[in-house]
Amino acid sequence: MDIVFSAIGLLIAVTIHEFSHALTADRLGDPTPRAMGRLTLNPLAHLDPLGTLMIFIAHFGWGKPVPIDPYNFKNPRRDEILVSLAGPTSNFIFMIAISLIIRFIPMSIFSYVLYTFAITNLYLGVFNLLPIPPLDGSKVFLNLMSVEKSYEWQKAFDRYGFFIVAACLFLPVGGSNIISLIVTPIVQFLSNLFF
Numbered sequence: 001m002d003i004v005f006s007a008i009g010l011l012i013a014v015t016i017h018e019f020s021h022a023l024t025a026d027r028l029g030d031p032t033p034r035a036m037g038r039l040t041l042n043p044l045a046h047l048d049p050l051g052t053l054m055i056f057i058a059h060f061g062w063g064k065p066v067p068i069d070p071y072n073f074k075n076p077r078r079d080e081i082l083v084s085l086a087g088p089t090s091n092f093i094f095m096i097a098i099s100l101i102i103r104f105i106p107m108s109i110f111s112y113v114l115y116t117f118a119i120t121n122l123y124l125g126v127f128n129l130l131p132i133p134p135l136d137g138s139k140v141f142l143n144l145m146s147v148e149k150s151y152e153w154q155k156a157f158d159r160y161g162f163f164i165v166a167a168c169l170f171l172p173v174g175g176s177n178i179i180s181l182i183v184t185p186i187v188q189f190l191s192n193l194f195f
Contacts, residue, residue: 005113007055009120011043013091014063017124018046020090021066021083028079030072038066060169065134077143084139091125094118099194119191126186127179132168133161 019041022033033039038046048064055061066083073079098118102111131141138157142150168178176184 002116005116006120009117010055010061010124011047011052012117013094013121013124014051014061015041015043015046016090016094016121017087017128018063018066020086021068024086025066025068025079025083028073028082030068030070030079030083032069032072033066036067081140081143084136084143087136088125088128091121091128095121095125096194102195115195118195119187122187122190123183126183126190130179130182132164133157134165 018038022038022040025033026039046063046066048062051062051064053061068080068083070076070080095118098114098121102114102118105111105114128135129137129140131137134157138161142153142157145153171177173181
């Protein structure tokens with residue numbers, strides 16, 4: 001049953017995350033997400049087939065990246081940072097909202113389901129802030145450095161990004177993986193603050 005709740009929670013979290021990217025880009029002047037049908041809370045618009053399959057196989061997955069065109073922004077570097085941060089921020093806001101609801105309802109299967117949804121959002125938000133391509137944190141990282149350095153790093157990210165993420169997720173390290181060793185302590189610390 002935990003697997004079902006986690007999978008549903010991740011589908012909701014991914015939808016909120018990707019919709020927030022699309023909404024922020026749209027508000028900052030980029031019509032690309034709207035034109036591509038991504039300005040919606042319909043999960044089908046945001047699901048990546050392999051990412052969705054991985055939710056059920058590995059209890060971890062991802063959404064289809066929201067296409068943006070930074071040239072439509074007034075301040076491309078700043079606005080791309082804002083769009084990148086919108087996804088994780090929405091997951092944190094959703095988690096905080098759920099934690100407040102849980103405080104006012106009795107312990108039950110419903111509160112447990114809400115807790116599972118909250119923790120899933122927390123994991124997704126923290127994970128996406130890692131400065132590893134193609135995660136949101138890598139886009140923030142690139143836009144905070146000089147244009148020249150950003151270009152050099154982007155070339156490396158484009159060439160090796162997928163392999164870096166795959167290695168961090170699937171290479172065993174101390175009975176876990178690199179991502180879990182980084183993300184889990186942060187999630188545990190934050191969940192202790194809110195629950």
